[in-house]
Every structure is written in C-alpha cells, then in structure tokens.
Amino acid sequence: MTKEEQQEFKTLVLPHLEELHRTAYHLCHVRCNAEDLVMETVTKACEKFRNLREKTKIKHWLLRILSNTFISSYRSQKGLTMVEYTETTHDDGGGFSLFAELSQPFLLWWGNPERELVNKLMDEEIQKAIGELPQEFRLAIVLCDVEGLSYDEIATMTDVPIGTVRSRIARGRSLLQKKLYHYAQDLGLIHAGRKIHDKAKEFQSEH
Amino acid sequence: MTKQRNFSQNISCEEAIQRIFPYIDDYLQGTSREELEHHLETCRHCFDRVEFEKLLKSRLRKLNIQQKTNLLQKKIEAIIDKF
Ligand SMILES: [Zn+2]
Numbered sequence: 001m002t003k004e005e006q007q008e009f010k011t012l013v014l015p016h017l018e019e020l021h022r023t024a025y026h027l028c029h030v031r032c033n034a035e036d037l038v039m040e041t042v043t044k045a046c047e048k049f050r051n052l053r054e055k056t057k058i059k060h061w062l063l064r065i066l067s068n069t070f071i072s073s074y075r076s077q078k079g080l081t082m083v084e085y086t087e088t089t090h091d092d093g094g095g096f097s098l099f100a101e102l103s104q105p106f107l108l109w110w111g112n113p114e115r116e117l118v119n120k121l122m123d124e125e126i127q128k129a130i131g132e133l134p135q136e137f138r139l140a141i142v143l144c145d146v147e148g149l150s151y152d153e154i155a156t157m158t159d160v161p162i163g164t165v166r167s168r169i170a171r172g173r174s175l176l177q178k179k180l181y182h183y184a185q186d187l188g189l190i191h192a193g194r195k196i197h198d199k200a201k202e203f204q205s206e207h
Numbered sequence: 208m209t210k211q212r213n214f215s216q217n218i219s220c221e222e223a224i225q226r227i228f229p230y231i232d233d234y235l236q237g238t239s240r241e242e243l244e245h246h247l248e249t250c251r252h253c254f255d256r257v258e259f260e261k262l263l264k265s266r267l268r269k270l271n272i273q274q275k276t277n278l279l280q281k282k283i284e285a286i287i288d289k290f
Contacts, residue, residue, distance in 0.1 A: 001290045009287055017283060018276050025272045035279050042283050046290040099259040105252060114259055118266050126270060144232060145267035151234045170228050177263070 001046065009049055012058045013042065019147070020062055026142045027070050029131030041066040063147070064157040067139055071158070092137070093174030098181055102190065113190065120189050121180060129179040137172030144169050218242045223253045231260050 001009065020041065024034040044065050052061060102114035130138060130146075139158060143149045144165075151169075155162045184190045216238075218226075223246045229235040230243055247254045 001287075006287050006290065009290075010284060013287075014280065014283070017280055021274070021276050021279055022272050025274065026270070034274075035282070038279060039282060039286060042286055046287060097256070098263070099256045103255060103259070105255075115262060118259075118262055121266075123270050126267065130267075141267070145264050146270055148268055151229070151232060166229060166234070169232070173228065173260075173263075 001049065005049070009046065012055060013045065013062065016059045016062055019059065020066060023063060023066060023142055023147055024070075026127065026130055026146050027066075027135075027138060029127065037066065037070060040069050044069065060153060060157065063143070063149075067143070067157050068159075070139065071135065091175060091178075092171035093176070093178045096174045096178040096181070098177040101181060117180075117184055117189055121184070125183050125187075126180065129176055129183060132179060133172055133175055137168050137175060140165060140168035141172040141176060145173075216242050216245055218246050220246075220250060220253055223247070223250065224256065227253070227257055227260055231257060231264060 017038070020038050021034060024037040024041075028034040028037055041062060045062055048065070052058070054061075098117065099114050102117060104113060130141060133141060140154060143154045143157065144151070149157070151162050151165045155165045158165070160168075181190070223243055226235055226239060226243045230240065235243065247257060
C-alpha cells in the first residue's frame with residue numbers, strides 16, 4: 001500500500017476497531033485470542049483492500065472477514081475452547097426456554113423471577129455461557145444479539161442461507177438459556193423461586 | 208394460554224412461540240407477523256414471553272468487554288504500516 005492508502009485504510013478501519021475487538025472477544029472468549037483474531041482480520045483486510053469497492057460498507061466487510069477467519073482458521077487450533085460439532089448431533093438446548101422454566105403466571109405477587117434473573121446475571125456469566133456455545137451458534141448469537149445485525153446481514157456475512165441463520169439463532173438462544181439456567185442454579189439465584197414454581201405447576205396440573 | 212382457533216387468522220401458542228425469535232429480530236413480515244401480533248393481543252402468556260426474549264436480547268446487546276483497545280490499536284497500526 002502507498003502511504004496515502006495506508007492512511008485511508010487507517011481512517012476507515014480504526015473507528016471500527018472497538019467493535020471488531022468486541023465481536024472477536026465474544027467469539028473467542030479469551031482476550032489474547034481475540035486480539036490475534038482482530039490482527040489476523042486486519043492483515044487479511046490489508047491484502048484485500050484494493051478489491052473493496054464500497055468503502056461505506058467497510059464495517060460489514062471487516063466483520064465478514066473476521067467471521068470467516070474465526071470459522072476457518074480458528075476451528076482447528078489448539079488452546080481454544082472450541083469443540084467440533086455438526087449441526088445435527090450436538091446439544092441445541094432442545095427448545096429450552098428460561099421463560100417457560102421460571103415464569104409464574106399463577107403467582108402474581110412473586111414478581112417476575114425470569115426478569116429478575118436476567119438482571120442479576122453478570123456480564124462474565126453471560127459471556128462464559130456464550131463462549132461455551134458451539135461455534136456456528138456462537139457466531140450467529142454474537143452477530144445478532146451482541147452486535148445487532150439482521151438475519152440478511154448475518155447470512156451474507158457467514159455464507160449460509162437465511163433459514164440456517166434463523167435456526168442457528170433459535171437453537172443458539174435455546175442452548176444459551178439452558179446454560180444460563182444451570183449457572184443460575186449453581187449460583188443459587190433461582191433456588192427459592194423454583195420450589196414455589198414447582199408447587200404452582202403441581203397446582204396447575206391438579207386443577 | 209389460548210388453544211382454540213376460532214378465526215382463520217388465529218394461531219396456537221405453539222405456532223406463536225415458533226415465530227417469537229424472528230419477530231423480536233424484526234425478520235418476521237406480512238401475514239405471519241400480523242397473525243402473531245393478533246395472538247399477542249389476546250394471549251398474555253405469549254406476550255410476556257416476547258417481552259422476556261426482548262429483555263434478554265437487549266441484555267446481550269449491553270455486554271461490555273473490560274479490555275482496553277488502546278494497545279491493540281497500536282499493534283493494528285503497526286500491521287498497516289508494514290503493508
Ligand atoms: Zn399464546
């Protein structure tokens with residue numbers, strides 16, 4: 001790159017660095033890997049910069065490179081908390097829903113235990129749960145929920161049909177909620193609520 | 208929960224739940240969206256579930272990372288300068 005191109009590239013890329021780092025962080029979960037992922041992404045972006053036509057779409061272009069790099073080269077590296085999964089065989093949460101588990105429609109005075117739980121969970125706990133998701137699901141959840149991208153954008157970015165994006169998001173959320181539920185149980189955040197909830201369920205089935 | 212389907216556009220809770228994620232993600236359009244919105248007007252349970260899923264989604268959007276990007280920025284600039 002010429003000096004001018006380097007300068008232009010910096011002007012275009014650096015404003016998105018925080019977002020790239022954030023996405024990489026949630027994908028990798030471990031900080032040093034996240035930095036490596038961003039650096040690898042920028043290196044690839046430098047190589048391809050001359051091919052980039054629509055410079056206004058640089059953020060999506062960078063996220064696309066980052067996603068592909070995450071999927072391809074980080075998949076097989078050792079030291080990452082990533083396990084090989086296939087779309088059909090791994091645990092997808094089986095339609096698990098925190099709301100269905102925790103909400104207590106018959107006990108109005110009890111408040112909203114499911115909403116309270118979401119407010120009680122710390123960033124680290126949620127990040128840990130995201131970090132444990134199978135990588136396809138994690139990528140979909142991070143792009144959709146953490147970064148706020150649309151299904152169309154995610155489909156283009158990850159080169160999969162939109163129906164696959166939709167199902168990965170649904171299954172990813174279900175599995176994420178299942179993990180959060182187990183954390184909450186371990187942390188004692190939902191113990192008391194459960195007992196009453198179970199009684200309510202008994203009541204519901206008896207009447 | 209409403210299980211009965213009195214009108215043609217009435218959907219069951221199960222059908223509604225299938226559409227909740229694409230709905231909160233603003234992907235659901237047209238008749239599917241209208242049917243769900245109609246269901247949500249009459250079903251408190253599914254309405255509450257939608258509100259909960261929205262809350263969880265917004266919670267994820269607010270996730271922060273503690274790490275500073277300053278040092279990374281220096282490394283990135285060094286990479287660019289080599290090209
Ligand atoms: Zn319903």
